[in-house]
Amino acid sequence: MRLTTLHISTLLIGCWFLLTNHRDPNNPPVARTGAPGETTCGASGCHTGGAFTGTVAITGIPDTVTANQSYTVTLTNTSNAVRAGFQLTCLDGANAYSGTLTNGTGTSIGTSNSTGRKYIRQSSPKTISGGSAGWTFTWKAPATAAEDKCTFYFASLCANGNGNNSGDNVLVANRSVILKGVSSANEPDETSVNWVVFKALPVRLDISLLESASGYLDIYDLQGRIVHTSQLNAVNQIATDILVPGIYIARVQAGGKVFAARFVR
Numbered sequence: 001m002r003l004t005t006l007h008i009s010t011l012l013i014g015c016w017f018l019l020t021n022h023r024d025p026n027n028p029p030v031a032r033t034g035a036p037g038e039t040t041c042g043a044s045g046c047h048t049g050g051a052f053t054g055t056v057a058i059t060g061i062p063d064t065v066t067a068n069q070s071y072t073v074t075l076t077n078t079s080n081a082v083r084a085g086f087q088l089t090c091l092d093g094a095n096a097y098s099g100t101l102t103n104g105t106g107t108s109i110g111t112s113n114s115t116g117r118k119y120i121r122q123s124s125p126k127t128i129s130g131g132s133a134g135w136t137f138t139w140k141a142p143a144t145a146a147e148d149k150c151t152f153y154f155a156s157l158c159a160n161g162n163g164n165n166s167g168d169n170v171l172v173a174n175r176s177v178i179l180k181g182v183s184s185a186n187e188p189d190e191t192s193v194n195w196v197v198f199k200a201l202p203v204r205l206d207i208s209l210l211e212s213a214s215g216y217l218d219i220y221d222l223q224g225r226i227v228h229t230s231q232l233n234a235v236n237q238i239a240t241d242i243l244v245p246g247i248y249i250a251r252v253q254a255g256g257k258v259f260a261a262r263f264v265r
Contacts, residue, residue, distance in 0.1 A: 030110040030119045034172040035153035036095045042170035050169030052158035054079025063245035064178045065141045076134040081158035084133040087121040088154035093147025104137035151176040180264050191261050200263035205238040215254025
């Protein structure tokens with residue numbers, strides 16, 4: 001029996017549907033970054049059976065970011081896979097979505113209906129060339145963030161390019177940065193009481209003792225460990241460039257009094 005034009009059209013559409021729905025996905029489902037409360041496309045059983053090795057990393061974000069400033073971010077899958085995709089989100093210290101993600105070439109934005117988190121992901125997968133594939137997009141730092149911290153959670157699919165979801169696996173990583181307020185980025189953080197003046201600059205602390213000729217300084221990290229100790233004179237400049245970028249507590253003792261202030265290195 002001769003096939004009609006309608007039958008042939010229906011057959012072609014059906015074949016196209018089957019092919020496109022079994023390839024590495026465009027605009028994959030959200031909440032697959034490995035962030036708190038999330039799985040990945042491998043852990044959820046979507047892509048399984050692969051044994052590709054490599055790394056996924058982001059560049060373009062410094063260890064300390066400035067509130068409301070935009071950064072150009074590049075996510076790179078470096079692996080022995082054939083095809084790659086990715087998904088990324090950014091959360092603050094309370095695991096709430098932090099900052100603003102903006103599309104780049106070959107990416108799209110998705111939103112979780114349950115958490116309100118936003119995600120940037122591939123709008124189409126890429127073929128790995130020369131051992132890597134990457135996407136570039138923009139992230140704008142928030143005005144404020146819980147614990148003054150932003151953590152990027154991201155996962156990248158390593159696919160074998162066989163047109164379906166078998167023989168694939170996922171690379172997962174995260175990166176935390178410190179959020180620094182706009183005012184502290186442009187001028188020193190200054191705090192004073194009647195016996196001490198404390199200024200935090202990007203690479204040093206300026207400490208003036210107003211009622212004593214000597215004192216002591218202890219610098220603590222957020223785990224309560226002392227990372228630096230100095231003896232103080234009436235006027236002091238304490239270098240902080242030896243500290244790893246992050247948030248610290250400075251504790252000044254002089255004349256039987258104690259002063260403490262938080263600062264960002």
